[in-house]
Amino acid sequence: MTGTAETDDFQAKSQSFLAWLQQHGTTISPKIELADLRQDGCGRGVLAVQDIEDDEELFSVPRTSILTIETSTLPAEINAQINDPWLGLITAMVLEHSKGEGSAWKAYFDVLPERFDTPMFWSEEELAWLRGSAVVDKIGRLSADKAFSERVIPIIRQHPEVFGIADRSDDDLFALCHRMGSTIMAYAFDLEKPSAEQSREEQDDGWEEDEEESESMSKGMIPFADMLNADGYLNNAKLYYEEDRVVMKSIKPIPAGGEIFNDYGSLPTGDVLRRYGYVTSNYSPYDVVEVSQQLIRDVAKEQLKLNDNLLEQRVHYLEEQGVLEDAYDVARPGNEDVETISEELCILVNALTMSQTDFDKLQTKEKLPKPVLATASAELLTFVLRKRQVAYATDDSSNAALAKTTSPHRWSMAYRVVEGERQVLIDVLETLKKLSQPTGEKRKADVDSGSMKKKQRG
Numbered sequence: 001m002t003g004t005a006e007t008d009d010f011q012a013k014s015q016s017f018l019a020w021l022q023q024h025g026t027t028i029s030p031k032i033e034l035a036d037l038r039q040d041g042c043g044r045g046v047l048a049v050q051d052i053e054d055d056e057e058l059f060s061v062p063r064t065s066i067l068t069i070e071t072s073t074l075p076a077e078i079n080a081q082i083n084d085p086w087l088g089l090i091t092a093m094v095l096e097h098s099k100g101e102g103s104a105w106k107a108y109f110d111v112l113p114e115r116f117d118t119p120m121f122w123s124e125e126e127l128a129w130l131r132g133s134a135v136v137d138k139i140g141r142l143s144a145d146k147a148f149s150e151r152v153i154p155i156i157r158q159h160p161e162v163f164g165i166a167d168r169s170d171d172d173l174f175a176l177c178h179r180m181g182s183t184i185m186a187y188a189f190d191l192e193k194p195s196a197e198q199s200r201e202e203q204d205d206g207w208e209e210d211e212e213e214s215e216s217m218s219k220g221m222i223p224f225a226d227m228l229n230a231d232g233y234l235n236n237a238k239l240y241y242e243e244d245r246v247v248m249k250s251i252k253p254i255p256a257g258g259e260i261f262n263d264y265g266s267l268p269t270g271d272v273l274r275r276y277g278y279v280t281s282n283y284s285p286y287d288v289v290e291v292s293q294q295l296i297r298d299v300a301k302e303q304l305k306l307n308d309n310l311l312e313q314r315v316h317y318l319e320e321q322g323v324l325e326d327a328y329d330v331a332r333p334g335n336e337d338v339e340t341i342s343e344e345l346c347i348l349v350n351a352l353t354m355s356q357t358d359f360d361k362l363q364t365k366e367k368l369p370k371p372v373l374a375t376a377s378a379e380l381l382t383f384v385l386r387k388r389q390v391a392y393a394t395d396d397s398s399n400a401a402l403a404k405t406t407s408p409h410r411w412s413m414a415y416r417v418v419e420g421e422r423q424v425l426i427d428v429l430e431t432l433k434k435l436s437q438p439t440g441e442k443r444k445a446d447v448d449s450g451s452m453k454k455k456q457r458g
């Protein structure tokens with residue numbers, strides 16, 4: 001296809017999509033437009049064509065236009081057979097996509113991507129460029145492969161009259177499942193209930209639920225709302241959930257020509273890459289380094305000469321108290337959203353560095369070490385983080401040479417993730433250096449006056 005034909009196709013798809021939105025009740029402010037941002041490497045995006053004030057309605061989408069398991073034509077009994085919201089939405093999207101012109105969402109599918117640059121689709125060599133980052137273990141390729149081949153494809157095959165794609169090979173269906181899964185990852189929203197209902201529920205039990213724990217939260221594809229790009233610094237719009245529609249509003253003035261940016265969250269660069277397939281330096285303040293409990297135990301054993309029994313006793317006690325984690329995030333100093341060293345991590349290292357007498361006292365009183373880093377703990381953590389530094393991919397020159405012949409774009413994205421995390425370690429080690437040089441009286445990991453079990457959020 002020539003460049004012009006590609007452009008025409010791109011524009012034609014945008015125009016059909018906009019017409020489809022209008023036919024189905026989406027209203028769009030005349031102050032914004034769907035734009036072609038391919039030259040900036042951003043696909044489509046939404047721009048202001050006139051000055052916009054704070055708290056202006058930018059567009060509204062009726063809930064009936066949101067593609068969910070319920071609004072799709074996926075029969076309820078098939079959804080019940082799948083019995084998983086994530087796989088259910090993938091199956092519903094495979095179905096709607098396969099119906100082509102017969103689907104109510106055809107014009108919407110036409111503007112959704114066919115390919116992704118997320119690590120889910122990277123080769124082993126490319127993934128090696130991310131070595132050291134916890135993002136590699138979060139990709140979940142194997143579990144997705146297993147779920148598609150064992151739980152989705154057999155169901156599609158069992159119902160040829162519904163899906164109408166009996167002639168497609170398993171490989172094709174597999175690729176389609178991955179495509180829809182990745183679309184959900186980068187485009188879907190966690191659909192909240194209307195604000196009034198939410199506040200009623202919050203009042204009922206006084207707790208705000210974790211997104212992942214909430215049963216009432218379901219995922220859905222919101223046409224047009226998902227045409228907004230995001231930027232760690234420049235967020236200027238927010239989606240509001242009303243009874244029968246969702247509304248995007250400005251949250252600050254936006255000058256004509258400015259881009260409308262949604263909020264993808266305070267994500268570390270590695271997670272932006274994993275979920276959305278791009279990186280920008282504007283997410284680097286949120287970068288974190290994951291440190292496993294196992295690494296802390298190994299280093300503690302070596303440095304503090306703790307024997308296995310004592311180590312196990314202390315770790316087991318923290319587990320009983322509900323404050324032990326498998327891994328801890330160490331965050332970039334200065335990140336206002338996350339503590340550089342979490343209270344739980346302080347508690348673990350303080351528990352490991354305290355004397356046996358102090359630990360026995362603590363246990364007798366059923367208390368926890370203070371959630372503030374003691375000097376000896378800062379020293380131990382310094383050893384841990386130095387060891388953690390070694391885990392990162394380091395052979396930059398040979399990586400770069402290989403990348404030139406394979407995928408320079410993926411390599412540079414991986415490089416930025418790894419460099420960002422390495423910098424976090426350098427910054428945190430600098431902070432620890434100050435803590436391990438006590439000026440006055442030596443701070444000591446001691447018994448806290450109150451036991452700290454579960455923190456209430458929200």
Ligand SMILES: C[S@@+](CC[C@H](N)C(=O)[O-])C[C@H]1O[C@@H](n2cnc3c(N)ncnc32)[C@H](O)[C@@H]1O
Nearest residue numbers: 041042043044186187226227228229230276278
């Ligand atoms: C919710 S969609 C936004 C619309 C998308 N640009 C499109 O053309 O369909 C998310 C995708 O947009 C792209 N994207 C979003 N923000 C971006 C940014 N700041 N820089 C580059 N790409 C971005 C990424 O490809 C991401 O997976």
